Amino acid sequence: MTHLLLSLLLTIFTFTPPVETVHEGYHVGDTVEDFSLMNVDGKMVSLADYPEAKGFIVVFTCNHCPFAVMYEDRLNDLYDKYESQGYHIIAINPNDPEVKPDDSYEAMQVRAKEKGFQFPYLMDEGQKIYPVFGATKTPHVYLLDGEKKVQYIGAIDDNARDASGVEEKYLENAISAIMEGKVPDPAVTKAIGCSIKTK
Amino acid sequence: MNLACSYNSGTSTTTIFFMKKSLFIAGILLVFQGFVFGQSWDLSNVKVANSFDEIEEIFEDTDGKLHVINFWATWCKPCVEEMPYVQGLVEHFSEDELSLTLVSLDFKKDVETKYLSFLNEHKLRGNNIVLLDGKYNDWIEKVDDTWSGAIPITLIIKGNQRLFIETSFESTEEILEHINTLK
Numbered sequence: 001m002t003h004l005l006l007s008l009l010l011t012i013f014t015f016t017p018p019v020e021t022v023h024e025g026y027h028v029g030d031t032v033e034d035f036s037l038m039n040v041d042g043k044m045v046s047l048a049d050y051p052e053a054k055g056f057i058v059v060f061t062c063n064h065c066p067f068a069v070m071y072e073d074r075l076n077d078l079y080d081k082y083e084s085q086g087y088h089i090i091a092i093n094p095n096d097p098e099v100k101p102d103d104s105y106e107a108m109q110v111r112a113k114e115k116g117f118q119f120p121y122l123m124d125e126g127q128k129i130y131p132v133f134g135a136t137k138t139p140h141v142y143l144l145d146g147e148k149k150v151q152y153i154g155a156i157d158d159n160a161r162d163a164s165g166v167e168e169k170y171l172e173n174a175i176s177a178i179m180e181g182k183v184p185d186p187a188v189t190k191a192i193g194c195s196i197k198t199k
Numbered sequence: 200m201n202l203a204c205s206y207n208s209g210t211s212t213t214t215i216f217f218m219k220k221s222l223f224i225a226g227i228l229l230v231f232q233g234f235v236f237g238q239s240w241d242l243s244n245v246k247v248a249n250s251f252d253e254i255e256e257i258f259e260d261t262d263g264k265l266h267v268i269n270f271w272a273t274w275c276k277p278c279v280e281e282m283p284y285v286q287g288l289v290e291h292f293s294e295d296e297l298s299l300t301l302v303s304l305d306f307k308k309d310v311e312t313k314y315l316s317f318l319n320e321h322k323l324r325g326n327n328i329v330l331l332d333g334k335y336n337d338w339i340e341k342v343d344d345t346w347s348g349a350i351p352i353t354l355i356i357k358g359n360q361r362l363f364i365e366t367s368f369e370s371t372e373e374i375l376e377h378i379n380t381l382k
């Protein structure tokens with residue numbers, strides 16, 4: 001009897017929709033709509049500002065998250081390596097500065113200067129862009145090709161804590177794949193990060 | 200029911216101390232002992248796992264208890280903010296009913312300092328685990344294939360039933376509501 005009841009309950013449970021967070025946003029293969037966000041230098045930046053781009057490394061990052069901070073130097077290295085090849089880094093801070101004052105526009109300006117960011121570091125004013133992408137955390141990378149089509153989503157590499165201990169450079173491998181006209185594999189990776197701060 | 204005791208069951212000197220004490224103090228006082236002495240956390244009663252494989256067993260309900268597993272870190276503000284609500288669960292269940300596991304993703308360099316200090320300062324109850332496995336892409340989907348990698352997250356497991364919650368809680372009642380959806 002107990003078993004019958006149990007299996008009945010399990011059957012009911014099986015047909016109950018699981019409680020899970022549905023992540024809307026771009027998937028690999030989707031084409032990204034352009035956006036216009038303010039850079040730390042006060043100018044607006046759009047993808048359309050780079051008509052000759054071969055691709056974009058859109059990275060949702062911020063000042064306060066330890067994981068984002070661990071990748072700051074690596075973003076600079078990526079800029080040095082890929083900017084001249086037509087792959088542009090576009091960093092976007094998706095956090096609500098009222099929830100996380102460390103991620104205010106002014107704090108972004110300070111951080112960009114301290115770290116010598118040469119790529120745009122944009123404020124997602126009103127937090128309108130990150131949900132369109134479906135970003136959930138910082139850092140969270142979307143690699144786009146020249147047609148603004150998403151080719152890779154996920155982490156920069158497989159070792160946040162130690163750049164010298166990296167075994168797989170997911171993002172760089174994905175860029176190499178696009179350059180060779182191949183499909184990145186893996187096209188999606190996952191990593192721990194800080195949840196995006198909203199009210 | 201001595202709840203404090205149930206979350207005091209490491210193989211530490213605390214337990215031995217606790218047992219000796221119990222010979223001298225009347226049962227009723229035992230209830231208060233946990234509150235008086237709290238749990239003292241150190242490397243002997245915190246599990247430090249270098250690989251996800253070492254903790255894979257926690258995701259299986261092998262004892263018929265309600266299993267609540269919370270992934271957090273001292274560097275994660277929303278995790279720290281919701282911790283009191285997660286801790287509040289131990290007031291609602293006996294040790295036979297609830298197994299609470301806190302899996303920290305703190306960094307290795309912080310384990311003996313920030314992490315242990317936090318556990319002791321806040322007298323955290325539950326099974327405390329630090330997971331140092333940085334090959335996130337290899338294990339995140341083993342926890343749940345819908346998990347993006349942001350923390351905090353909470354898993355509630357009972358038998359074959361499993362809830363995965365990727366938001367932070369604002370009250371213990373909110374967690375209880377999730378638990379109450381389980382049969």
